[in-house]
Amino acid sequence: MNSGILQKKTKNRSRFIKIYFLIGSIIMIVSFIFYTNYVIKNIKKEIEIVPDLYSKFISLPQDVNLEHYLFQYFMDEIIPKVDYPIILTDSLKTPFSWQNIDVPQLEFEKLEKYQKIIIQKMMRKMVAHKSVIPLIHSKKNNQIYGYIYYGDSAIVVRLKQLPYVGMGLIFIFIFWGFYGMISIKKDEQNIIWVGLAKETAHQFGTPLSSLSGWLNILLTKLEKLGIHDDFEETLNYMNYDLNKLNKIASRFGKVGSTIKFQNVILADIITETIADFRRKLPEKIELHFQNNIDNKMVNLDPDLMKWTFENLIKNALDAMQNRDGNIKIETFSQKNKIIIHIKDEGTGMTKSMFKEIFQPGATSKKRGWGLGLSLAKRIIQKYHHGNIRVLKSEVEIGTTFEISLPEV
Numbered sequence: 001m002n003s004g005i006l007q008k009k010t011k012n013r014s015r016f017i018k019i020y021f022l023i024g025s026i027i028m029i030v031s032f033i034f035y036t037n038y039v040i041k042n043i044k045k046e047i048e049i050v051p052d053l054y055s056k057f058i059s060l061p062q063d064v065n066l067e068h069y070l071f072q073y074f075m076d077e078i079i080p081k082v083d084y085p086i087i088l089t090d091s092l093k094t095p096f097s098w099q100n101i102d103v104p105q106l107e108f109e110k111l112e113k114y115q116k117i118i119i120q121k122m123m124r125k126m127v128a129h130k131s132v133i134p135l136i137h138s139k140k141n142n143q144i145y146g147y148i149y150y151g152d153s154a155i156v157v158r159l160k161q162l163p164y165v166g167m168g169l170i171f172i173f174i175f176w177g178f179y180g181m182i183s184i185k186k187d188e189q190n191i192i193w194v195g196l197a198k199e200t201a202h203q204f205g206t207p208l209s210s211l212s213g214w215l216n217i218l219l220t221k222l223e224k225l226g227i228h229d230d231f232e233e234t235l236n237y238m239n240y241d242l243n244k245l246n247k248i249a250s251r252f253g254k255v256g257s258t259i260k261f262q263n264v265i266l267a268d269i270i271t272e273t274i275a276d277f278r279r280k281l282p283e284k285i286e287l288h289f290q291n292n293i294d295n296k297m298v299n300l301d302p303d304l305m306k307w308t309f310e311n312l313i314k315n316a317l318d319a320m321q322n323r324d325g326n327i328k329i330e331t332f333s334q335k336n337k338i339i340i341h342i343k344d345e346g347t348g349m350t351k352s353m354f355k356e357i358f359q360p361g362a363t364s365k366k367r368g369w370g371l372g373l374s375l376a377k378r379i380i381q382k383y384h385h386g387n388i389r390v391l392k393s394e395v396e397i398g399t400t401f402e403i404s405l406p407e408v
Contacts, residue, residue: 016180017177017180017181017184020176020177020180021177024173024177028169028170028173032166035162039155039158039159082099082100082150083100084100084150084151084152084156085098085099085100085101085122085126085150085151086098086099086100086148086149086150086151087101087119087122087123087126087148087149087150088146088147088148088149089123089146089147089149090145090146091143091144091145091146091147093123093147094108095108095119095123096108098119100151101118101119101122102118103115103118103119122149122151123149125151126149126150126151127149129151129152131149131150131151131152132147132148132149133147133148133150134146134147135147135148204245204248204249204252205249208242208245208246208249211242211245212242212246215235215238215239215242218235219235222235247303250303251303251304251307254301254303254304255304255375255378255379259301259304259383260301261299261300261301262299262300262301262302263297263298263299263408264297264298264299264300264302264305265295265296265297266293266296266297266298266300266305266331266338266340266405267291267293267294267295267296267331269300269302269305269306269309270289270291270309270329270331270340271289272306273306273309273310273313274287274289274313274329276310277310277313281317282317284323284324284325285317285320285323285324285325285326285327286325286326286327287313287326287327287329288326288327288328288329289328289329289330290328290329290330290331291331292330292331292332292333293331293332293333293338296333296338296407296408297407297408298338298405298406298407298408299384299406299408300384300405301383301384304379304383304384305379305384307375307376307379308375308376308379308380308403309329309342311372311373311375311376312342312373312376312401313327313342314372315344315372315373315401316342316344316346316399317344318346319344319346319347319348319398319399320344320345320346320347323345323346325344325345325346325398326344326345327342327343327344327345328341328342328343329341329342329343330343333407334404336406336407337386337404337405337406337407338404338405338406338407339402339403339404340402340403340404340405341391341400341401341402342400342401342403343398343399343400343401344398344399344400345397345398346398346399347395347396348393348394348395348396348397348398348399349390349393349395349399350393350395351393353390353393354389354390354393357373357390358373358374358376358377358388359374376388380403380405384405384406385406386403386404386405386406387402387403387404388401388402388403388404389401389402390402
């Protein structure tokens with residue numbers, strides 16, 4: 001991706017995250033204030049019902065039929081106002097009226113057995129929650145004439161749920177905020193990668209062009225002096241190394257620009273890479289390639305993919321310093337993917353290092369930037385939409401890397 005577009009995208013995303021946190025916080029605070037006021041208002045209405053009933057009850061004259069009065073008041077005044085379960089009983093705790101319970105309003109004795117059980121279970125639950133008020137008439141020696149059993153109203157249920165709902169909303173709010181921040185961090189890392197790659201390619205470019213020019217001048221002078229053949233081998237090595245440096249500069253340039261893909265036989269890329277390494281392998285190390293995919297094609301950038309294999313083989317060689325053994329590369333097909341295993345017989349690593357080694361700067365060597373495996377991961381995952389991982393590793397036995405790429 002173009003670095004300018006990437007920078008603009010990151011800047012816009014950063015601005016969006018700031019606005020997200022600001023507006024999100026304001027909305028949550030305002031919503032909490034409005035909801036709290038709404039709850040308080042409804043609770044006040046509900047609280048007024050029972051005291052009102054109680055005040056009217058104790059002010060009744062002695063000759064009034066209390067049970068009849070309670071029933072009538074219950075039907076006329078309480079039922080229209082409440083949205084929660086409520087049961088009115090006589091002094092023996094026998095229900096004679098109820099509301100917001102899935103039982104028809106009949107005399108208690110005339111109810112079906114299962115209907116009585118429903119009311120009795122509800123009463124026991126209300127007792128357990130201490131939601132029972134005795135009706136005591138002060139003018140009649142504080143005699144109890146009935147009981148009011150009541151359950152939680154819809155507003156109380158909402159209040160009980162509020163902490164969980166609130167925590168859930170806060171979690172979602174923070175999650176998306178952190179997700180955005182992580183995305184910004186990744187974009188910033190991409191900008192650094194792209195900038196580093198482009199700058200490296202640029203810094204390589206000027207002296208390489210100069211070296212190429214000087215080499216041509218040297219060739220011309222040697223030919224004029226008639227001693228070109230005496231230095232032919234040296235000149236060939238110089239030209240080989242110069243081409244190699246140009247290839248490295250080109251690779252860094254690709255990391256920082258749009259990549260052009262093509263369908264390529266993957267086995268050919270691996271064979272070419274192995275051929276380059278066989279010229280300079282230590283005597284005690286052998287490099288083997290087992291191709292189980294024949295001529296299957298993969299959509300990729302050949303140069304970047306070759307660079308990836310070079311980095312992995314170099315990593316294997318570093319792990320096998322002062323050792324003899326084999327480096328084995330095997331390819332096979334699995335579920336529409338091409339799988340490549342690169343196995344060495346080196347020093348190995350612990351499981352805690354499986355992910356660490358792909359981080360920029362992760363290296364056990366005294367020299368180098370520690371970017372080889374990090375570059376390999378970026379090339380495979382970012383550009384080729386594949387995956388790379390340490391499949392297995394044992395200390396002093398060896399390591400197997402696995403690459404998976406989409407099959408054409």
